[in-house]
Amino acid sequence: MKFCSACGASVTLQIPDGDNRERFVCVTCEAIHYQNPRVIAGCLPVWEDRVLLCLRDIDPRSGFWTLPAGFHENGETTAQGAARETSEEANARVDNLELYTVFSLPHISQIYMFYRADLADLDFSAGHETQDVALFEERDVPWDQLAFPVITRTLEQFFADRQSRDFKVVYEEIEFRRRRS
């Protein structure tokens, strides 16, 4: 950020009065521009004993399998965002969404929220950011070709919880240290 989005003047990094961390502050109109973590909402669509995965066709991690998920948008509920992303990426409809896994990733200032959901029917297909969509039984999940740790953890948790049919909501923090240069 170099310019004020309200008046177009330059911004500087400074700690505003009453605050305790640096913000971008406009040198002219004094607007404070806060930057906050973003939420990624997604679904774990289930059909009988199989789960739906999408083969990514965009970076990062193009060519790896993921659960349908994307940035939560203004004006929608988080569950609506999860269902919307499932529609956009897999052309699939889901019902009975239940919050299931919540991951906090401070190194990239993101929160992931996945909902368990019933896949409504078998009429699905690849959306425009997706190469392929398929249903997988546990033994067929491509564990070494999953796109992100949050996908692996959500699937592991699901197959473990399915034994007991007790699907508690899981909150986990995933931190990566920066590599030394």
Next chain:
Amino acid sequence: MKFCSACGASVTLQIPDGDNRERFVCVTCEAIHYQNPRVIAGCLPVWEDRVLLCLRDIDPRSGFWTLPAGFHENGETTAQGAARETSEEANARVDNLELYTVFSLPHISQIYMFYRADLADLDFSAGHETQDVALFEERDVPWDQLAFPVITRTLEQFFADRQSRDFKVVYEEIEFRRRRS
């Protein structure tokens, strides 16, 4: 938003290629400026049979009681944000944070995440956005002087769950319709 934060030129509202909703797009450098929901992280600090509440000293809802909570910041986990806000607003320390209530408020594009937590000691006091801090038994909670519906729902849920000692994570959507002008 009127100006591009990257180059200072004007922005216009338009639907970028491959997108399906209007964004602020720079007329010069073509940067797309996304705006997404923000997360408010907070704690429900518990000491024996009492819960800690803060009397707000800032708008909105100055003079009403709240749980310590505030905007989740970049670079911290959501639980760290909840503990930080508890420190800033109530000068209190908390342990054993467990995700408890998650609220999606699409009309204001916010998500609230409250953690149940053990209050570590009785050394607490009002922070600079707070008039007073106090512990309340269930029968003494000022139900008609609580600041926000998410506070009321979290406290109701806690006192109900305390009977069974089964504190499942709750996800709820709270939508308000705009009043007709």
